[in-house]
Amino acid sequence: MNRKILIVVITLVAFVFLIGILFSNEGLYFISPKDELLKLLAIPAEKNYNASYSFSAGGSGAYTNIQSYISVQNETVMYYKYTSNNRATNTLKEYSSDKGWLNCKDAPGAGPTTRTETIYLNCSDDYKTMTEDYIKNKFFSEVSSTQNVTFFFNTNGNSCFHLKNLNSYGNYNICFDRDKRLVSWDIPYDRGSQRWTKNLTKR
Structure with a gap:
């Protein structure tokens, strides 16, 4: 026995x-999904990458469409472009490391509006919100104060974390590849979506 x-x-x-x-x-x-996510977010951002961001939402005749792109080399933002348009405004922000801000303005939108002039903005360092370093620090702070974290594999085989009611924007999905690199985050909506995606190179 x-x-x-x-x-x-x-x-x-x-x-x-x-x-x-x-x-x-x-x-x-x-370990818990939350603790694992915090470990992954604590990994330093990559030094070289390109990333894109999109936001779309609409309903009842209104709409918003945002597109942006960033290129980072040796931890330096080399190029950044942001466009946003809806019925009222048409915003363009464009930056390059060698020439500074090429465009930083808000023109009237396509719909009826009382404003006809173009407003020139102070873009400062707006491009930083697109960087991986900023995104990881932001999520690390927000994830630390929540308990609603679950783990799943997406269709690409990436390790993903679902964060329910993370902040006022809703439910997030944050994904990493097998090399523990941040590859994307997104928020699905009933009538649109918000998504940041990194263009990866094979290792």
């Missing part, structure tokens, strides 16, 4: 060990 018990114990230990290896390869390490 003692030998049978010993065999059962050894089998259970081996099973737990194998499961531990499997989860370690996926980066879960038997």
Whole structure:
């Protein structure tokens, strides 16, 4: 009987060990999804990458469409472009590291409006909100104060975390690849979406 018990114990230990290896390869390490996400967000941002952002929402005749792009080399923002348009406004922000702000203005939109003049803005360092470093720090602060974090694999095989009611914007999905690189975050809406995506290079 003692030998049978010993065999059962050894089998259970081996099973737990194998499961531990499997989860370690996926980066879960038997810790909560929230703690794992915080670990991934604490990894320093990549030095070189391109990323894009989109936001679209509409309903009852109103709409908003935002597109932006950023290129970072050696942790320096080399190029950034932001466009936003709706019935009232048409905003353009464009920056390059060698020439500074090429455009920073808000023109009248396509719909009926009482404003006809173009407003020139103070863009300052607006491009920083598109950088991975800013995004990771922002999420780290917000995730630290929430408990509604669950884990899932998306259709691309990336490790993703669903954050319910993270802030006033709603439910977030944050995804990382097998190399633990941040690849995307998004917020789905009933009539639109908001998404940041990094263009990855193979390792």
